[in-house]
Amino acid sequence: MRGLWQQVEQRDPFPVPDPDPADPTCDVCAALVVQRAAYHRLRDLSGVVDCNVEIRRHPHPEAVR
Template identity: 75%
Template sequence: MVWGLWQQAEQRDPFPVYDADPADPDCDVCVALVAQRTECYWLRDLSGAVDCNVEIRRHPHAGVYR
């Protein structure tokens, strides 16, 4: 039996979704974005999950310099 190259290659996601920096648990906006990101993961909406990660990273907090 001859195997094709596509059967020997390891299958990986070329665009993995990484979570943003830890969100502030005391911030209502961060809590809402984390909930929305979790829902996007469940719906397999990776574009929406990435959008939530970007908003979490860019969300300003008092006294935190990014």
């Protein structure tokens, strides 16, 4: 039964671009961007998505948005 399974590259059929931080001077957002880049290098898409969610949800004053 050898050769019945083939590994297939998994890709997101609906890719969404990584969000930019709402406030580029925010230390938390900057740390999340660095962490997200590390996850990208590791090809850990779950970690990338987690960072993107945190970046989108990180609170900033409305004037900055």
